[in-house]
Amino acid sequence: MNPSNERIRSLHHEYLAALRKERRVIRVWxxxxxxxxxxxxxxxxxxxxVDPLLFSSPSAIGKLFIEKIGDYSLLTHTWATLFETMLGFIIGTVGGALIGALLWWFPRLAKTLDPYLVVFNAMPKVALGPILIVALGPGFTSIIAMGVVIAIIITTIVVYASFQEVDPNYLKVLRTFGATRYQCFKEAVLPASFPAIISTLKVNVGLAWVGVITGEFLVSKQGLGYLIIYGFQVFNFTLVLMSLLIVAVLSTLMYQLVAMIEKKWSNRR
Amino acid sequence: MFLVIDRLSHTYFTKTTAVTALAEVSLSVEKGEFVSFLGPSGCGKTTLLSIIAGLIQPTEGKVFIEGEPLWAQETSAKAARRAAGSDLSTRGAVGYMLQQDYLFPWKTIEENILLGLKITGTLTAETKERALALLAEIGLDGVESYYPSQLSGGMRQRAALVRTLATDPKLLLLDEPFSALDQQTKLKLEELVWKTLKQYEKTAVLVTHDIEEAIAMSDRIFLFSRRPGRLVRTFIIPDELRHCPPFAARQHPTFSPLFQSIWKEMEALESV
Structure with a gap:
């Protein structure tokens, strides 16, 4: 009994060591x-x-980065973009979830609006950019609106679909107790849909960035999107690539943050 | 009579079909009685249970619980209130147990068993204590803070029983609650449910397609035919079986002959 136990333990040890080694190898690569x-x-x-004028170089980007940090201009632009993205993300997600709830609550409304949702979902939302700028003015409001418009429709559709997919037997349990529609929503529909809502968060991080960068392209006042389009127009591709790198890092960080929230939530189950 | 069902018919409509699930069913159940609705799948027994539970309005016929009509001649205002689910008169009157436990996976066992009390607005320190005592009595003490996924199938169905009994319903509706369990767990749970219901003197209706289960648990068996569901025969379980707990009843010498006669009756229905 004992020797075989020891053997299993050592085998398990080897297995764990192999796993760790594999992880290390991947990380090194x-x-x-x-x-x-x-x-x-x-x-x-x-x-x-390659032509350094077009493709710049890491060292040139680094130099420009330090210079722009020094005169605080980069910080202002980065903050503007980050602020717009976060706001667009939050409004798009919460708004979409609220509209999804509204559609669940009023089935007739859902049936009526169905074709319009299909149209809005199929339409490339960035095409609304000029109209938004005319309506809301060439400022951060219309940029945030771009982020919202892109995220809100798909959130509405996903959230509403997940509300409808809730196992009707949970509702049956509640209805045998005489639950009201609000109680059904609060006790079964909403909590059962939480995983779907969380997964739209991940999608919306990406969508909000698309909306905000496109918005900044069009409004061209400030932000990382503005730096990209400005750098393009004055043929300063060092500036373009630096802004791109910053966008890549920030969007990844935001995505990871949402992934962490998701993990925390699913652990509570 | 505690529960009276008077010439109840129900038809389901779809775009292309109208399926009559129940036809002219009349029966009555006495207070404290345990009856079974036995029949092949598709005989409308679950439909009947849903009507008694007030979940479906029948196309024709009436249901009375303690003399109170459940659906008949509702005023439109009352129908609207019920559709909104806020008709307080039926709240907590019936308890319903489904084929699976349907404990809410995002709630702890304690939150799950208190759900009915919360929904009916009767959650007090007293009712909460009673529900927790019932949980302990049923052999599930110490699992209050667990999530359903941490419990076995039998334990989950027992917790579901506590959830159903917590609101102290006058009438218990059991919709094949043992069918998803393995044989051993099922026998134990039948025993537990039977004893618990007898102890609290509850009236219960069990829906099943399992002849043995029907004989072992009930006082009377209503046999239903396939679509449209009709009540074809009523079997009265002899006293010596009816007072035995389910497991002992299965060992009783009169069990097997009764099984044979119900079996033959069901076979005859199939061949029609």
């Missing part, structure tokens, strides 16, 4: 890929394999 990418880029630019 990931970092190596990142370093290689920037190294090849730098070398390509330095030896003129």
């Amino acid at each position: 990931q970092v190596a890929l990142l370093i290689a990418f920037f190294a090849v880029w730098e070398a390509a630019s330095h030896f003129r394999w």
Whole structure:
């Protein structure tokens, strides 16, 4: 009994060690890929394999980054974009969930609005940009509205669909107790749909960024989207690529934050 | 008579069909009695149960619980209130147990068993204590803070029983509550439900397609035919079986002959 036990324990130990080793190998490769990418880029630019005017170089971007941090202009632009994205994300998600709830509450309303939702969902929302700017003025309001418009329709559709997919037997349990429609919603429909709502959060992070960057392209006042379009127009691709890198880092961070919230929520189950 | 069903018919409508699930069903149940609705699948027994529970309005016929009509001649205002689910008169009068436990996975066992009290607005320190005592009595003490996924199938169905009994319903409707369980758990749970209901002197209606289960648990068996569901025969369980708990009843010498006669009757229905 004992020796075999010990053998199993040592085998388990080996298995865990192998898992850890695999994880380490993957991590090393990931970092190596990142370093290689920037190294090849730098070398390509330095030896003129590519045109440095168009593709810049990591060192030039780094220099520009430090310079722009120094005169605070980058911080202002980054903050503007981040603020608009977060607001667009929150309004889009909460608004979509509220409209989804409204549709669940009034089935006739849902049936009536169905074709309009299909049209809005199919339409490329960025095409609304000019109208939004005319209606809301060329400022951050219309940029936030862009983020909201892109996120809100798909949230409405996903949330409403998940409300409808709730197992009717949970509602049956509640109805045998004589539950009101509000009680059914609060006790069964909403909590059962929480995973779906959380998963729309992840999608909406990406959508809000699309909306806000496009909005800044059009409004062209400030923000990372503005820096990208401005850099393009004055042929400063170092500025374009630096802004792109910042957008990549920030959107990833925001996505990870939402993923953490999701994990926390699903652990509570 | 505690529960009276008078010439009840129900037809389901779809775009292309009208299926009559129940036809002219009349029966009555006495207070404290345990009856079974036995029949093949598709005989409308679950429909009948849903009508008694007030979940479906029948196309024709009446249901009375303690002399109070359940659906008949409702004023439109009352119908609207019921549709909104706010008709207080039927709240907590019936308890319904489904084929599966349908405990809410996002609630703890304690929150689950108190759900009915919360919905009916009768959650007080006293009723809460009673529900928790019932949970302990049924052999589930110490699991209050667990989530349903942490419990076995039998434990979950027992917790569902507590949830149903917590509101102290006058009438219990059991919709094949043992059908999803393994044989051993099922026998134990039948025993537990039978004893609990006898102890609290509850009136109960069990829907099942299991002849043995019907004989072991009930005082009377109503046999239904397939679509449209009609009441074809009533079997009265002899006293010596009816006073035995289910497990002992299965061992009783009169069990097997009764099983044979119900079996033959069901076979005859199938061949029609």
